[in-house]
Amino acid sequence: MNSMTTFLVRRLTATVGLLIVISFVTFCLFQFGPADPAAAACGQECTPERVAEARVALGMDKPFLTQYFSYMSGLFDSRTVGAPGAQTLCDWPCLGKSFQTNEDVTTIIERALPYTLSVAVGAVVLWTVAGVTLGTLAALRKGKTTDKLIVGAASVGVSLPIPVTGLLLLLVFVSTLDVLPFTTNAITSPFGPEGFDGWFLNYLLPWVALAVLFSAQYIRVTRSNMLETLGEDFMRTARSKGLSRTKTVVRHGARAGLTPVVTMLGLDIGLLLGGAVLTEQIFSVPGVGFTAVHAAQMGDLPVTMAITMLAAFFIIVANVVVDAVYAVIDPRVRAA
Amino acid sequence: MTDSPVLPSRPPSGADGEADGPAPAPATPPATPSAGGGAAVTARSLLGTAWLRIRRSRIALAALAVIVLMVLFAVLAPLLTGIEGQDPYTTRTSPDVLDDYGTPGLPLSYYRYPSGEHWLGLEPGLGRDIFARMAHGARISLVIALLSTAVSVVLGTVLGAAAGYFGGKVDMVISRIMDLFLAFPHLLLVLSLTPILQSRLGGTALDRGSLLPIASLVIILGFFGWAYLARVVRGQVLSLREQEFVEAARSYGASHRSIILRQIIPNVMGVVLVYATMMIPTNITAEAALSFLGVGVKDPTPSWGQMLNAAQAGNWYLTDPWFLAVPAGALVITVLAFNLLGDAVRDALDPKSSRG
Numbered sequence: 001m002n003s004m005t006t007f008l009v010r011r012l013t014a015t016v017g018l019l020i021v022i023s024f025v026t027f028c029l030f031q032f033g034p035a036d037p038a039a040a041a042c043g044q045e046c047t048p049e050r051v052a053e054a055r056v057a058l059g060m061d062k063p064f065l066t067q068y069f070s071y072m073s074g075l076f077d078s079r080t081v082g083a084p085g086a087q088t089l090c091d092w093p094c095l096g097k098s099f100q101t102n103e104d105v106t107t108i109i110e111r112a113l114p115y116t117l118s119v120a121v122g123a124v125v126l127w128t129v130a131g132v133t134l135g136t137l138a139a140l141r142k143g144k145t146t147d148k149l150i151v152g153a154a155s156v157g158v159s160l161p162i163p164v165t166g167l168l169l170l171l172v173f174v175s176t177l178d179v180l181p182f183t184t185n186a187i188t189s190p191f192g193p194e195g196f197d198g199w200f201l202n203y204l205l206p207w208v209a210l211a212v213l214f215s216a217q218y219i220r221v222t223r224s225n226m227l228e229t230l231g232e233d234f235m236r237t238a239r240s241k242g243l244s245r246t247k248t249v250v251r252h253g254a255r256a257g258l259t260p261v262v263t264m265l266g267l268d269i270g271l272l273l274g275g276a277v278l279t280e281q282i283f284s285v286p287g288v289g290f291t292a293v294h295a296a297q298m299g300d301l302p303v304t305m306a307i308t309m310l311a312a313f314f315i316i317v318a319n320v321v322v323d324a325v326y327a328v329i330d331p332r333v334r335a336a
Numbered sequence: 337m338t339d340s341p342v343l344p345s346r347p348p349s350g351a352d353g354e355a356d357g358p359a360p361a362p363a364t365p366p367a368t369p370s371a372g373g374g375a376a377v378t379a380r381s382l383l384g385t386a387w388l389r390i391r392r393s394r395i396a397l398a399a400l401a402v403i404v405l406m407v408l409f410a411v412l413a414p415l416l417t418g419i420e421g422q423d424p425y426t427t428r429t430s431p432d433v434l435d436d437y438g439t440p441g442l443p444l445s446y447y448r449y450p451s452g453e454h455w456l457g458l459e460p461g462l463g464r465d466i467f468a469r470m471a472h473g474a475r476i477s478l479v480i481a482l483l484s485t486a487v488s489v490v491l492g493t494v495l496g497a498a499a500g501y502f503g504g505k506v507d508m509v510i511s512r513i514m515d516l517f518l519a520f521p522h523l524l525l526v527l528s529l530t531p532i533l534q535s536r537l538g539g540t541a542l543d544r545g546s547l548l549p550i551a552s553l554v555i556i557l558g559f560f561g562w563a564y565l566a567r568v569v570r571g572q573v574l575s576l577r578e579q580e581f582v583e584a585a586r587s588y589g590a591s592h593r594s595i596i597l598r599q600i601i602p603n604v605m606g607v608v609l610v611y612a613t614m615m616i617p618t619n620i621t622a623e624a625a626l627s628f629l630g631v632g633v634k635d636p637t638p639s640w641g642q643m644l645n646a647a648q649a650g651n652w653y654l655t656d657p658w659f660l661a662v663p664a665g666a667l668v669i670t671v672l673a674f675n676l677l678g679d680a681v682r683d684a685l686d687p688k689s690s691r692g
Contacts, residue, residue: 018515018519021516022520033529033533033536034532034536155672155676158675159617159671161621161667164667167644167660277625278523278628281629292527292528293527295528296527296530296531297531304524304527308524315519315520315521
């Protein structure tokens with residue numbers, strides 16, 4: 001357990017370091033990247049006086065590092081933002097205020113997160129089940145028609161961009177066949193008044209759009225890892241001890257063959273929590289990705305910056321979780 | 337960037353250019369001629385190996401044929417639209433063209449579907465020629481994908497090779513930068529930085545055929561896409577640098593630069609070629625995604641992503657799926673062909689990594 005603790009401490013230190021660097025780099029990109037964030041902040045019709053005001057309001061008259069530290073201080077305490085005389089309180093946790101609506105950025109993100117979560121949960125379940133089942137099936141039937149069909153479908157699935165799949169799904173199931181509703185903003189969880197059914201039907205198409213792309217990748221990875229595992233000695237041993245083929249595959253094969261899938265899954269979940277940008281946009285689900293697209297189109301820098309940081313945070317945390325899970329499963333990792 | 341988007345005449349030539357000489361950038365002119373001979377052999381055998389494998393697979397051959405045709409199509413776009421007698425920008429909004437059943441903007445069915453006059457019909461709303469937009473869009477989509485892949489490949493190969501070869505502090509710094517790039521949410525960052533870069537480069541990207549969105553997409557996609565390749569190259573170089581032929585080169589006094597360019601890089605070209613082939617469809621999709629979201633190539637400049645955006649705008653694709661079929665078809669067929677070719681190249685050159 002000692003080596004485990006050392007491993008975790010080392011990993012966590014590196015992670016905190018990476019998080020600080022990422023927040024700093026992101027801050028620099030958005031605060032100093034644009035030609036004039038102050039002009040962006042004050043919008044289309046803007047007098048030079050108002051730009052100057054916006055400059056002060058954004059704290060851009062202060063030194064470089066001060067700007068970063070005062071921004072990050074919002075994570076620990078509420079702070080005041082805005083020009084002197086027109087200051088407003090930004091509640092903890094504070095990541096600035098939207099240029100567009102002057103709302104706290106964290107409020108905007110909090111509002112968007114349940115939608116993103118709803119999209120992510122169903123999509124992950126759907127593509128994992130489909131990908132692992134079909135991938136295993138293809139491995140067991142290697143070279144047969146079933147295998148060829150599944151592998152072919154996976155090749156096509158990988159090549160279907162989300163905008164194409166999404167628009168096709170809307171065209172077929174909503175517009176033409178009229179069997180599914182247009183997504184509504186009212187449903188954010190399966191526990192609301194619309195119940196599980198309403199939630200399920202509302203998010204089914206976004207799930208399918210994501211699952212087509214992702215399950216294709218999971219089929220490929222599952223298939224190749226299962227093929228590798230099926231050839232291992234311990235599988236033959238298990239069979240020779242009289243275990244049935246199904247039991248061998250499920251009890252012994254799955255554990256070894258699916259470890260890479262678990263890794264992939266962890267990382268993909270981390271990625272998805274930062275917002276399924278295209279899917280949310282196409283199905284008008286006002287999640288984190290949807291919010292990011294609109295903020296990017298409107299030049300609402302505080303919102304895009306905060307969402308980028310949040311998404312990077314999810315990715316990094318997912319990496320740590322995957323590493324920790326791996327270290328538990330496979331003791332050799334800890335030594336590395 | 338280039339003045340006019342000129343595409344390489346055949347699809348692997350992007351990678352071909354990479355493999356022809358070991359020098360990945362024109363920064364080292366003296367190394368190229370002397371290394372040319374030895375490296376050309378490597379390059380030929382590398383592509384030769386890939387070709388042998390591709391030739392045996394009917395699917396890979398078909399994929400290659402589709403790519404060659406699509407690239408030819410893009411290169412010859414001005415010629416083809418000239419034969420058709422149309423251009424991608426002329427608008428036709430008069431009600432006897434664009435007002436079907438009293439739906440303003442919807443082309444009459446004669447103008448909506450393929451005809452001798454308009455090979456793929458007219459766009460809803462503005463009445464521009466779809467074939468001309470699709471052909472010119474192919475140029476822009478492919479140029480963006482190929483150039484951004486080239487940027488990523490050069491950055492990834494050089495930085496990965498440097499990290500693996502020098503080790504120590506160089507490795508630590510480059511590896512940390514790789515970690516940083518890999519931790520960024522790719523699409524989100526590209527999405528929010530593209531408008532910023534476009535405003536930096538000046539202009540609104542709304543000029544006809546403007547190079548601005550093309551340049552900014554190439555820079556952003558290229559600059560944020562190298563880290564994964566660099567990590568793979570670094571791993572390969574770590575084991576390469578311990579091998580005898582590198583030892584030998586070192587013992588006769590070859591400089592680091594010459595060892596990296598002549599010994600190391602030619603030996604990682606196989607894996608680089610594999611990743612380059614797989615990066616191209618990713619970048620085609622990324623361009624389509626960004627333009628679809630309205631932050632990449634913008635109207636009136638055509639690209640496949642921009643055409644998808646136009647088909648979705650005003651829900652025209654629900655009125656008639658034909659408007660969706662053209663850009664979506666071009667996109668899916670091209671991406672599929674590149675993916676299938678990528679699989680074949682990977683099987684041929686990198687049999688160990690059957691995972692990806």
